[in-house]
Amino acid sequence: MKGEVLGAIIKAYTFVVIWMAVSISVILFNKWLLAYSGFPFPIALTMWHMSFCSAVGFICIRVLGLVKSHNMSTKDYMQRVMPIGVLYAASLWLSNSAYLYLSVSFIQMTKSLMPGLVYASGILLGTEQYQCSSAANMVLIAFGVVVCALGEANLVIKGLVQQLVALVFEAARLTLVQILMNARGLAMNPLQSLYYVSPACLLCLCVPFVLVEARPFFTEPPVMYPSVFIANALAAFALNLAVFLLIGKTSALTMNIAGVIKDWMLIFFSYAVFHAPVTRLNLFGYAFCCTGVGIYNWQKLQLLKKKALQKQREELGGKGGPGDAEAQRLLPNGASNGVGSPHGAKSEASKA
Template sequence: MSNPEVVKAVIKSYSYVILWMSISIAVILFNKWLLAFSGFPFPITLTMWHMFFCSSVGFIVVRVLGLVKPHNLSAREYCRRVLPIGVLYAASLWLSNSAYLYLSVSFIQMTKSLMPGLVYACGLVLGTEAYSTSSALNMCLIAAGVVVCALGEANLVVKGLVQQLAALLFEAARLTMVQVLINARGLGMNPLQSLYYVSPACLLGLAVPWLLVELPQLQAAPPAIYPSVLLANALAAFALNLAVFLLIGQTSALTMNIAGVIKDWMLIFFSYTVFLAPVTALNLAGYAFCVAGVAVYNYQKLQFIRRKALSDQRDAREAESDAKAEIKDASVLANGGTPVGRKEAP
């Protein structure tokens, strides 16, 4: 590959990274404003609206336009593989959006540092991860950092913290279940396929809490918000899914993790400047612990992946060498000779 082609590929990859970071930041700030400041404190309704919009777009993309191929899933397979993931996703989105009513964007981003530890714990329970003392110690470091962040939070609301932690736990369970029910069965899904399959299941999972919790509130006091605002919010959420779709395959996992850390710091800054959310020195100290723990965990994960890749390559070379030796032996035997490495009987 010539140098201009390399430069072009690098520019393309990092353009997708910047696009993803920008849209992700915009969606988070938009959701915070919509739920906490615009007079629309209905997180379940907002999440259901997103899922309805995504389901509709997914149907058009997959079934009408045929831009993405569907999987041949029976109703039984859908209920066994996709529906549990949709229900977990519904709970995660509902609770994470609810947390915006009580917590600052900056503190919410700090708590998200717990995700690697929660995914690791769920992986241990479901058998997708092997126990490692060093990984467990890293998770403890991250957890300690989040505790320090909470102690330094000026406007901590316990209800919001519980909702956010529960949302992270449901999201970790969802990611692990995707490995168990989807990836391990060879049923990989890109973000657009996920919109088509998971969004309806998520919509179904939200129906019961919406009927019990928010429908009576909406009937008693209908929100005074323009439909165009909700449409713009749904379009922004869909654009984020599209940005993820464009980003996949263009960058490495390490690049995405680094971009995620930069995005979190930018959100902390915007939360401080746009919403005037206080950020204390203790917040930042705790978050520094979290970032350090996540960085070490990602490094160990990448090292493990590299070692596994090298081991697989070595095994493949040995298998190829053995196969060539067997072919050579078979050829020698066919010509009445003695296989290599063997002695003729006296």
Template sequence: MGKVGAPSDGFLRNILLSYAYIGVWIFLSFAVIVFNKYILDRKLYGWPYPISLTLVHMSFCSVLAFLLINVLRFVQPVSMSRYLFLSSVVPISALYSLSLWLSNSAYIYLSASFIQMLKSLMPVIIYSLGVALKRDTFSMKTMLNMLSISLGVAVAAYDEDKFDAWGVTLQLGALIFEAARLVMIQTLLTSKGINLNPITSLYYVAPCCFIFLLVPWVFIEYPVLRDNSGFHLDFWVFGTNALCAFALNLAVFLLVGKTSALTMSVASVVKDWLLIAFFWSVIRDTLTAVHLFGYSHTFLGVGYYNHLKLQALQAKEAQKEAAACENDEMPTYRK
């Protein structure tokens, strides 16, 4: 007999698997961010064409998702009407393509560590959109926390030696489009009972993104690439980069599906600190005491936001359990 209170082998296995999912997601997210910065930065690989890079990702993901669903039968496709596709998937794809385009463009103008700092504003934007669309209830405690997060970002931006107004505008625009996409997924798809895993999401979304991005690419980047006869696409670099981006989508599916979205949100804080440390020690991004103060202030705010979400989730689960117990205890009367 095992000792009373000792954790079971199944419990320990689940804990280890959860940490494994977190580790894989952090590694792949880390790899994609560093890889994209390496390709787009003029001082590193020197290929500052964010639309083209995103097109490579979308074409690769489209082909691979098609093969996994229709050839290898790895997952079952989701039946979707033409109306739902046009009214939900198409606008979500448009927002996603804009988010990817602008976020990749920001790497040309800003340091990677400062971009990670700006991404901490995502909870602020999502909460603001949720309140504006009446999907979230206004809370003074949450709003003060959002202001605290914004203050930390402002302090870090004040002492940023590579501050570029256009780069900040691009990154903030990317965050707004991404937040709108996440809210729209909840509004248009999840509310209708349609949940897409990353493979089926890419199966529907990636081709649409490719078409949306093809239009600005023809007018903005294609003429430059056409005149740049000295450039030859390195299939090893771009193929590996696209594969990492696809693998990251699968890691997100595993992390959220096997743990929770809240776990991913908390793990993001760890990932951001690791990225900032990497870009400071290896890429030699500037990191001052003011930066550290701003970063710490922001991450504490994000951590508190996650704590509030955890409390709300626990309260919701407790209400469900109490309601279930009441239903079980209610006597059944027969006529």
């Protein structure tokens, strides 16, 4: 028994380490490619990623048959997938553009806003219910990001705006995935996601590419090394699989907690690799953000525990049955009726 538990723990930590290593590598790779290698074309880079992912998805599903498709009609595809593709394209375009102006460390700090943005998006689109405790926690995280911005030595407003708008689009995308796909029994694994979402994203990226990057891209073509771009696309694909394995073998909550550790590592990697300045005010503000994210994750965990105990109580006899006393005993003080406890919050949305 102890051996099985130890093996499960080792396996979980292995997936966490793999995901962290691949994620850090991809972020630093993209930053180098866009800001230092002479290829300042974030839309073109994102289009290359989506082209590669579309090809991989098509080969795996239509040629090799490794995964079944959902066999969507054109109408379903336009109604369910295309809106997600539009938001995904905007999010990727703007977030990659931010690398031209902001340091990796500061970009990671701004990503602390994701839980709050997903929560706000869920309220607007009807998948979440407003709770004062959750809203107050999101304000705490937002305050930490403001402190980070005030302490940023090389803050560029254009890059900050691009990054914040990218986060808004990403939050809306995650909420739409929940509404248009998961709620209708069409949850996708990574290969299905590549097959369906990547072509939609690629198509949507063509518009900003023509309007923004096409002229400078073709007037003065950048030096392109095929091996570098193939390696970059493979790294992005590996990250997609690593995320799937991490959530599948552990949980989204584990990914959130590991993400905080990964972001701290990225801050120091950015300082070591790109010599991006990090001030004490930066670190203080980000520590403030991490506190808010930690409280948010703790609230989510408590909510999940409460729901599991309520389900167990219903299965063992319902209200007043023999399982009721056991469930009541396991619940923390005050959690049984939601008074004086964060269990009353109903937020389950964040996948940041």
